[in-house]
Amino acid sequence: MKNNAVVNVALVGNPNTGKTSLFNQLTGLNQKVGNYPGITVDKKQGKCKISDSLTAEIIDLPGTYSINPTTLDETIVLDTLLNEESTSHPDLIIVVAEVENLKRNLLLFSQLKDLQIPTILTINMADQMDRKGISIDIEKLKAELKTEIVLISARKKVGIENLKNEIANYKNWNTDPVANISNKIDSEFFDKIKSDFSDFSLYKSWLLITQQENCTFLTKEQNNKIDTIKSDAEKIKKYQHKETIYRYQIINDILKRTYKVDKTQATDLRSKLDRVLTHRVFGYVIFVGILLLIFQSIFEWASFPMDLIDGFFANLSELAINNLPEGTFTNLIAEGVIPGIGGVVIFIPQIAILFLFIAILEETGYMSRVVFLMDKIMRKFGMSGKSIIPLISGTACAIPAIMASRNISSWKERLITILVVPFTTCSARLPVYAILISLIIPDKRILGIFNLQGLTLMALYFLGFAAAIVSAILLHYTLKIEKKSLFVIEMPNYKLPSVKNVFYEVVEKTKAFIFGAGKIILAISIVLWFLASNGSDTFKNAEQYVSNQSENVNLPKEDLQKKIASYKLEHSYIGNMGKMIEPVIQPMGYDWKIGIALISSFAAREVFVGALATIYSVESEGEDVGTIKERMGAEINQKTGKKRFNLATGMSLLLFYAFAMQCIGTLAIVKRETKSWKWPILQLIGMGALAYISAIVAFNIFN
Amino acid sequence: MGDTIANLKIGEKGVIDDFSLDAIPLCLLEMGCLPGKEVRLLQIAPLNDPLYIKVNGSHLAIRKEMALQINITKL
Numbered sequence: 179m180k181n182n183a184v185v186n187v188a189l190v191g192n193p194n195t196g197k198t199s200l201f202n203q204l205t206g207l208n209q210k211v212g213n214y215p216g217i218t219v220d221k222k223q224g225k226c227k228i229s230d231s232l233t234a235e236i237i238d239l240p241g242t243y244s245i246n247p248t249t250l251d252e253t254i255v256l257d258t259l260l261n262e263e264s265t266s267h268p269d270l271i272i273v274v275a276e277v278e279n280l281k282r283n284l285l286l287f288s289q290l291k292d293l294q295i296p297t298i299l300t301i302n303m304a305d306q307m308d309r310k311g312i313s314i315d316i317e318k319l320k321a322e323l324k325t326e327i328v329l330i331s332a333r334k335k336v337g338i339e340n341l342k343n344e345i346a347n348y349k350n351w352n353t354d355p356v357a358n359i360s361n362k363i364d365s366e367f368f369d370k371i372k373s374d375f376s377d378f379s380l381y382k383s384w385l386l387i388t389q390q391e392n393c394t395f396l397t398k399e400q401n402n403k404i405d406t407i408k409s410d411a412e413k414i415k416k417y418q419h420k421e422t423i424y425r426y427q428i429i430n431d432i433l434k435r436t437y438k439v440d441k442t443q444a445t446d447l448r449s450k451l452d453r454v455l456t457h458r459v460f461g462y463v464i465f466v467g468i469l470l471l472i473f474q475s476i477f478e479w480a481s482f483p484m485d486l487i488d489g490f491f492a493n494l495s496e497l498a499i500n501n502l503p504e505g506t507f508t509n510l511i512a513e514g515v516i517p518g519i520g521g522v523v524i525f526i527p528q529i530a531i532l533f534l535f536i537a538i539l540e541e542t543g544y545m546s547r548v549v550f551l552m553d554k555i556m557r558k559f560g561m562s563g564k565s566i567i568p569l570i571s572g573t574a575c576a577i578p579a580i581m582a583s584r585n586i587s588s589w590k591e592r593l594i595t596i597l598v599v600p601f602t603t604c605s606a607r608l609p610v611y612a613i614l615i616s617l618i619i620p621d622k623r624i625l626g627i628f629n630l631q632g633l634t635l636m637a638l639y640f641l642g643f644a645a646a647i648v649s650a651i652l653l654h655y656t657l658k659i660e661k662k663s664l665f666v667i668e669m670p671n672y673k674l675p676s677v678k679n680v681f682y683e684v685v686e687k688t689k690a691f692i693f694g695a696g697k698i699i700l701a702i703s704i705v706l707w708f709l710a711s712n713g714s715d716t717f718k719n720a721e722q723y724v725s726n727q728s729e730n731v732n733l734p735k736e737d738l739q740k741k742i743a744s745y746k747l748e749h750s751y752i753g754n755m756g757k758m759i760e761p762v763i764q765p766m767g768y769d770w771k772i773g774i775a776l777i778s779s780f781a782a783r784e785v786f787v788g789a790l791a792t793i794y795s796v797e798s799e800g801e802d803v804g805t806i807k808e809r810m811g812a813e814i815n816q817k818t819g820k821k822r823f824n825l826a827t828g829m830s831l832l833l834f835y836a837f838a839m840q841c842i843g844t845l846a847i848v849k850r851e852t853k854s855w856k857w858p859i860l861q862l863i864g865m866g867a868l869a870y871i872s873a874i875v876a877f878n879i880f881n
Numbered sequence: 882m883g884d885t886i887a888n889l890k891i892g893e894k895g896v897i898d899d900f901s902l903d904a905i906p907l908c909l910l911e912m913g914c915l916p917g918k919e920v921r922l923l924q925i926a927p928l929n930d931p932l933y934i935k936v937n938g939s940h941l942a943i944r945k946e947m948a949l950q951i952n953i954t955k956l
Contacts, residue, residue, distance in 0.1 A: 243908070243911055244908065244911040246907060246911070279938065279939065281913065282913050282937075285911055415903075416903070418907055422907065422915075423915060426937075452923065452933070461927070546942070549942070550933060550942045551926055553942075554930040554931065665931065665943065665944045666909050666941055666943050666947070667942045668912070668940065669940040669941065
């Protein structure tokens with residue numbers, strides 16, 4: 179006996195069965211997000227100690243109603259279960275079912291059981307059986323389904339120890355199939371399959387045959403055999419239908435003998451809530467109300483922690499400068515790495531708050547009602563009701579938003595969603611908007627209540643959504659993709675959100691941002707630091723040159739330092755780049771200094787503010803907008819002799835930042851999710867062109 | 882005859898006809914939408930699409946285009 183054996187355990191179940199609750203109970207904080215081998219899709223896994231001699235590596239597979247996939251998420255489930263060579267192939271499967279929808283849950287169970295991998299059934303929310311008038315003859319059900327069954331209440335932590343005890347004994351589980359598909363449908367046909375693929379269980383062979391694409395882990399000979407059988411597509415489709423009906427027959431028969439519901443016990447809360455929440459007027463009113471509440475909270479609650487973070491990193495930089503030995507390394511730490519990390523961390527409060535709301539809306543079951551309400555409207559724009567979640571998430575950060583599009587089954591609807599999400603006003607645009615608005619829009623009230631600056635910000639939000647919608651319509655009519663729409667969503671019962679699940683969800687999404695965007699923002703910050711602190715000979719002689727200029731001789735030391743820094747930046751590599759692009763950006767009303775800020779904000783938009791601060795040789799005290807603002811306000815356009823940041827340039831910049839695709843992290847995630855460079859490049863060029871043209875137009879109108 | 886799920890009014894029920902088997906996509910069958918089962922229309926979304934139905938114990942929302950494929954006999 180091995181002293182501490184590790185088994186791979188796959189957690190599989192319908193959505194809304196409490197699968198995630200069980201995963202959180204089993205693994206606690208012991209979870210991490212990794213990648214599935216070969217495909218770059220996040221995999222949630224965690225360790226759980228089963229007994230003194232056994233540890234389980236638990237993989238939380240995406241929720242699915244069936245093993246036959248219709249979405250990317252569901253394809254992962256099938257791949258993991260079929261590919262025995264994969265490192266995440268399970269040694270055993272835990273199926274999570276739920277008392278109320280047991281019948282539908284058992285369809286998935288019966289499919290999994292037939293794979294003949296050791297499988298156990300857990301029935302969740304067992305604590306609600308009495309209230310819902312449900313009684314189950316567990317012993318009989320065990321015998322009929324040829325499986326071990328554990329009743330659990332994942333949220334209340336009931337039954338978890340029983341489940342662990344059963345798992346410890348997994349080698350003795352019955353691995354016989356439940357459904358005999360061969361005899362019931364076409365024994366001759368299935369016997370042939372059985373003899374062709376003697377290495378696999380019959381059901382596994384059947385699944386390999388019914389999939390759209392051939393599997394990479396099979397030999398060429400096996401794939402050829404599959405292609406021959408597949409050639410009769412009509413027959414395959416018909417048999418799949420027959421198989422499903424047959425499975426339901428078996429399940430119905432079994433449940434008739436083991437499962438009773440006393441309908442008089444049932445409450446009618448669901449239909450009452452549905453009547454209000456999906457009402458053709460109140461439904462929308464409530465949804466808009468919730469949206470307003472969310473955005474309000476993001477602004478109100480996030481500003482305090484954001485200020486703290488800001489101050490903390492500014493102090494940290496100072497601390498590094500004062501305490502480390504002077505030199506390039508210290509500069510790298512203080513001016514490259516620390517502000518780089520700070521630039522990532524600053525967004526965490528807004529992102530966490532937004533995902534807190536989204537997690538609550540999903541947990542309660544309300545999100546499905548929103549999808550239902552919005553589907554028809556979104557379809558006019560070539561998207562799906564399910565696109566609402568990515569579009570709302572995009573107001574925090576496009577990266578987790580794009581990842582949230584995976585459950586959209588139609589490729590066209592999903593692609594359009596991915597392509598237009600970066601138009602929504604993400605949190606990185608806010609610092610840029612904030613400083614520009616405060617420069618060009620007077621702080622006045624109109625009609626007594628509305629603040630003009632606030633209204634401008636709101637207009638920019640709407641502009642972002644409008645741009646997303648209009649470009650979606652354009653894509654809808656230009657993209658020639660055959661539309662295979664399989665829109666079936668479950669409307670789950672309402673429930674109170676679990677604090678634990680919401681917490682883990684927020685942590686996970688925030689991590690996705692930190693590791694998706696964060697790494698890139700940090701890397702580019704370092705590159706930019708290098709470009710800004712190195713240059714050719716003029717750069718190296720800056721100190722001497724500036725000090726010797728007659729006008730500077732009598733300057734106080736502090737001012738002289740600022741002048742030197744400013745001169746250095748002008749002659750650094752990035753300064754050269756700024757000058758190089760000046761002719762291109764001039765029509766928008768920008769000079770080379772703004773050019774530097776534009777190039778810098780390619781890592782992340784908010785770098786714009788910091789870059790300008792350096793350029794205008796203002797001591798950058800975090801995001802002390804006050805000083806930067808004054809300095810920017812005083813900047814004079816050499817050619818016209820007027821203010822540089824006047825209404826025309828300001829409007830032009832606002833529009834540029836609203837439309838341009840200045841986020842490498844998003845481009846990388848789009849490449850990953852669409853598996854092609856074509857789409858991120860289209861985004862970069864399309865959004866760039868729109869930004870450029872509208873900035874020029876704005877500049878000329880307001881000038 | 883000739884009724885589909887899309888013809889139901891809110892609150893009305895029907896039974897899915899046997900011969901619509903080929904027309905029902907597999908994923909809908911798997912959600913419990915089977916021939917011979919009773920289906921009840923619970924809600925219609927604004928703009929008359931999608932439809933919110935209860936079938937075989939499952940609460941589902943499907944688009945009208947799919948609902949039009951599924952023949953039923955009204956009860």
